[in-house]
Amino acid sequence: MPFINLQDYTVLDHLLFGIGCFFWVIVYILVLIKIRKFKFVEIPMIAVSINFAWETLWSWFFVSDMGMLYVWGYRSWFFLDCFIVFYTLRYGYKQLQLSVSQAATRYSFVAYWIAWLVILYFFSLKFDIPQSGMGGYGGYWCNMLMSSAYITLILRTKNLEYFSLPAAWLKWLGTFLVTLFCFNHEQWKGEWFLYSLGIATAILDIVYICIFYWLKKKQTANVSMG
Numbered sequence: 001m002p003f004i005n006l007q008d009y010t011v012l013d014h015l016l017f018g019i020g021c022f023f024w025v026i027v028y029i030l031v032l033i034k035i036r037k038f039k040f041v042e043i044p045m046i047a048v049s050i051n052f053a054w055e056t057l058w059s060w061f062f063v064s065d066m067g068m069l070y071v072w073g074y075r076s077w078f079f080l081d082c083f084i085v086f087y088t089l090r091y092g093y094k095q096l097q098l099s100v101s102q103a104a105t106r107y108s109f110v111a112y113w114i115a116w117l118v119i120l121y122f123f124s125l126k127f128d129i130p131q132s133g134m135g136g137y138g139g140y141w142c143n144m145l146m147s148s149a150y151i152t153l154i155l156r157t158k159n160l161e162y163f164s165l166p167a168a169w170l171k172w173l174g175t176f177l178v179t180l181f182c183f184n185h186e187q188w189k190g191e192w193f194l195y196s197l198g199i200a201t202a203i204l205d206i207v208y209i210c211i212f213y214w215l216k217k218k219q220t221a222n223v224s225m226g
Contacts, residue, residue: 001063001067001071002067003069004069005066005067008065008187009066010184010185010186012184013181013184013185016177016178016180016181017070017177017181018069018073019174019177020175020177020178020181021070021073022174023170023171023174024170024174025076027170027171027174028077028080028081030164030166030167031043031084031167032080032083032087034162034163034167035084035087038159038161038162039090039091039094040094040162041084041087041088041091041092041094042150042153042162042164043146043150044095044146044149044150044152044153045088045092045095045105046112046149047146047149047150048084048085048088048109049112049113049116050142050145050146051081051142051146052081052085052113053113053117053120053142054116054120054135054138054142055074056117057117057120057124057138058124058135058138058139059071059074059075059077059078060075060078061121062129062135064133064135065133066133066134070134074135085109088109089106090102092106095153095157120138120142123138123141136182137194137197140194140197140198140201143175143197143201144200144201147201147204147205147208148204150168150204150208151204151207151208151211154208154211154212154215155211155215160212160215165212168208168212171205172202172205172206172209175198175201178198179195179198179199182194183195
């Protein structure tokens with residue numbers, strides 16, 4: 001396999017997808033910094049489980065056809081996500097509204113991860129292997145679920161300090177660039193199912209960012225009144 005596949009993908013394809021993926025690496029790092037500081041995982045637990053399942057499969061079971069750069073790029077996501085998973089097993093119970101033990105939360109997380117592994121394995125065989133070659137369809141399903149779950153989590157969490165606004169912007173920008181890559185890639189011209197996943201995810205990310213600013217403004221107003 002070449003380091004970068006320039007036979008099936010253009011230079012612009014690689015720039016859009018590569019930069020978008022790099023922004024996601026920064027997102028993971030920013031999330032980990034917040035976790036270390038506040039001992040709270042801002043990524044919703046269900047999203048961590050499905051994301052880790054996708055990364056497990058596309059790092060070690062399936063291979064991106066975009067080149068070895070992306071194979072190891074996916075694996076860098078996987079290794080960073082291992083730390084996020086570790087902290088989710090430690091602090092994930094704090095996301096829940098009900099009083100649930102840490103042990104029960106850990107068992108639930110592992111069960112989610114295994115279930116998503118099975119679902120995404122067959123989903124990848126059905127859609128990604130024959131149609132995308134780099135995990136795009138499954139990756140967008142995971143991303144869209146994460147974006148929607150982020151909204152509910154921030155609305156029910158009282159402390160905005162747990163969440164990173166720069167990470168939110170970089171998540172949106174990274175996904176936006178990958179969506180532009182999907183529109184640009186010749187093999188996917190007119191593939192509106194894939195486009196719709198990217199557009200829906202972008203809308204959810206913008207909604208989340210707007211809610212973040214709204215809550216921040218509301219929190220500032222309450223402090224001023226106090």
